[in-house]
Every structure is written in structure tokens, then in C-alpha cells.
Amino acid sequence: MELQERAWTWEQMESFFYMTNQEKADVVWECRIREMAQPNILQNLLDLYGEGIKATTKDVTVMYLAGWFGYLCGGMHFLSSDGWEATAENIKLQLYKNQRGTMLISFVVDSENLVEKGDRKWLEEFYEKMMKPTFLQMQATSTNNTLLQMWYQATHSLYWISDRMKHSCLSERYVWQYEKTLEMFKEVTPSSCMGVMTEKHPYAKKLIFIYNPWDLNDPMPLKPSCCLAYQTEGGHLCYTCPRMKKSERLEKFNKVLAEHSTMS
Numbered sequence: 001m002e003l004q005e006r007a008w009t010w011e012q013m014e015s016f017f018y019m020t021n022q023e024k025a026d027v028v029w030e031c032r033i034r035e036m037a038q039p040n041i042l043q044n045l046l047d048l049y050g051e052g053i054k055a056t057t058k059d060v061t062v063m064y065l066a067g068w069f070g071y072l073c074g075g076m077h078f079l080s081s082d083g084w085e086a087t088a089e090n091i092k093l094q095l096y097k098n099q100r101g102t103m104l105i106s107f108v109v110d111s112e113n114l115v116e117k118g119d120r121k122w123l124e125e126f127y128e129k130m131m132k133p134t135f136l137q138m139q140a141t142s143t144n145n146t147l148l149q150m151w152y153q154a155t156h157s158l159y160w161i162s163d164r165m166k167h168s169c170l171s172e173r174y175v176w177q178y179e180k181t182l183e184m185f186k187e188v189t190p191s192s193c194m195g196v197m198t199e200k201h202p203y204a205k206k207l208i209f210i211y212n213p214w215d216l217n218d219p220m221p222l223k224p225s226c227c228l229a230y231q232t233e234g235g236h237l238c239y240t241c242p243r244m245k246k247s248e249r250l251e252k253f254n255k256v257l258a259e260h261s262t263m264s
Contacts, residue, residue, distance in 0.1 A: 006082070007171050010111070016164050017075035018068070018104075021111040024096040028052070028103070033072070034088035037133040046141060048095055052103025053232055060228035060235075062142045066150040067227060068105045069131065070157025074182075075107060076126055081181035082174065085117040088130050120181070124189055132195040147195055151202035152224035158182070159207060159221055210240070210249070213256035 014020040029048050035041045050061035072091075079086050090110040098104055139147050165175045186201045196202055207221035226243050229235045237244045239252050 008082075008174055012168065012170055013075065013078070014106075015168070016161050016170075017071045017078065017107065019072070019075040019107040019109060021109050023108055024094050024106045026097050028095040028097060030092050030094040030108075032089060033091045033093060033107075033130060036093065037130065037137070039137060042134065042137050043141075045093070045095070046138070049103060049105075052095065052097075054234070055232055057143070057228070057231050059142045059145050060231040062138045062145055063150065063153055063226070063228045065138060066135065066153040067157050069134070070154030071161065072107050073127070073131065073154060074158050074161040076123060077182050077185065078174075078178050079114070080120050080123045081177040083116060085115040085122045087113075087115075087122075088126065090114070123185070124193055127189075128193045132193060136195050148198060148202060149225040151194055151196060152205055153227060155203050155205050156221070156223050156225075158203060211253060213239075213253045213260070 010019075010021045029044065031041050031045065036045070045065070046058065046061050049065060050058065053061065053064060055061045055064075072093075076086060086109055090113045092108040094106045094108055096104060096106060135147060135150055139145055139150060162175075162179065165178070182203070186203045189201075191198055191201045194202060205224045207224065209219040209221050212218050212220040220240060222242050223238065223240050224242070226241055227238065229241075230237050230243075237248070239249065244252075
């Protein structure tokens with residue numbers, strides 16, 4: 001069923017969640033979300049995406065993918081909050097290269113087969129049957145990543161989803177119902193459906209905010225776990241990396257401010 005009488009667009013979905021109803025050009029590889037739990041399919045994804053981002057370790061590929069899957073999960077929460085169900089059969093993960101040759105991921109939804117459904121039980125099943133086995137297998141292929149660190153990458157993605165929504169023209173009603181649905185998920189859904197045996201839900205991780213040198217009026221959060229970008233070829237610690245020393249961050253902060261003042 002194609003969505004009717006909605007005030008959000010697929011362009012907004014792509015902006016918030018990298019989720020679209022249009023196939024990408026220059027697709028390198030694709031699979032259906034339901035196939036990701038298959039070891040050979042997941043291994044293909046790890047190999048191809050790792051090569052695309054020039055990862056020097058399997059750990060960094062896993063952490064990057066965990067962040068991408070946070071956007072997928074966010075999109076599923078959004079659809080659920082608006083009364084729709086998207087099955088893992090009807091969503092494809094596409095690896096593609098943009099015009100600059102950067103390897104990116106798109107979640108392509110068969111929007112004609114979305115199901116109008118008020119019951120949100122399907123969302124917990126999506127985590128239990130799709131995300132949990134995928135994260136467990138990714139964790140098994142890495143050397144040093146813990147499952148909780150991986151889910152914290154998804155938690156960080158969820159923050160940026162909310163930030164993008166609040167700075168967009170999306171109706172406040174949709175922002176409110178999305179955040180309400182997400183908060184309810186944190187409160188009533190056991191973290192065991194994500195494979196994590198912790199009392200506190202991974203999505204409930206309290207974020208620490210720091211000064212943003214690109215916009216002093218908009219603080220930004222430290223990443224709750226390191227994405228390992230420094231383990232890509234030519235990579236380095238992110239400004240928001242929890243591994244970065246305060247002195248290093250201050251040096252970076254002052255450098256960015258000086259560059260901005262020179263440009264203005």
C-alpha cells in the first residue's frame with residue numbers, strides 16, 4: 001500500500017535516515033535486509049564496504065556499519081510511529097559510490113508494500129530477528145569491539161537523526177511522535193532483543209556535550225564509543241572522539257576558530 005495523506009516526504013526520509021524509495025545509481029552491491037543474518041552475505045558486505053572505506057582492520061568496518069544500522073533502525077522507528085510496518089523483505093541495503101567516489105549506504109524501501117499497522121510489536125521482532133543476529137555476527141568477526149560499543153554507534157546516529165529533524169521543516173507532530181515512540185522503546189523493550197545483557201538500554205546512554213567550533217551556539221555530543229576512523233588509511237581521531245585528549249581537542253577547536261575567522 002502506497003502511503004497516502006502524509007506530511008513527510010521520501011526526500012526527508014533520505015535526509016534523516018538514508019532511507020529512500022528510489023534505487024541508487026552506481027550500485028556496487030546490494031542485499032535484502034532479511035538476508036544480512038546469513039554469514040556469507042554479511043561477509044560480502046564487510047569485505048566490500050571495508051575496501052570502500054579503506055579500513056585497515058575488520059573492527060573499523062564493523063563500527064562504521066553499526067552506525068549505518070542506527071539510521072536504518074531510526075527509520076523503522078519513524079515508520080512505526082506513523083502507523084506503518086516495513087518488513088525486512090521489502091528493504092534493500094545498497095552499497096554505492098557518489099560522484100566523488102565515496103562508498104555510501106542507502107536503505108531502499110519498497111514503499112508500495114508498506115503495511116498500515118498500529119501494533120508496534122513488529123519493531124521489537126525486527127531487532128530480535130534481524131539486528132540482533134547481524135550485530136552478533138559482526139561482533140564475532142571483530143577483534144576488540146564489544147556489542148555495547150557497537151550499539152553505541154547506533155545511539156550516536158539516533159542523536160543526529162533527531163538533530164536533523166529539529167533543524168528541518170518536518171511537522172512538529174512527526175518529530176514528537178517519533179521521539180515518543182523511541183522513548184517508549186527504551187523503557188519497555190528489554191535490551192536482550194539487541195543481544196545486550198545490560199540493565200540500562202544502549203539507547204539510553206547519556207551523551208556528553210562539548211563546544212562546537214563550527215557553530216558556537218550548537219553544542220555537539222562526544223561519540224559514546226570510538227568509531228575507529230583512525231584505523232582507516234590516512235584516518236585520524238574525530239573531534240568528538242572519546243579517545244581524544246582534552247588538550248588535543250582544544251588545539252583542534254582553536255585551529256577551526258582561527259580558520260573561520262580568516263575566511264570571514
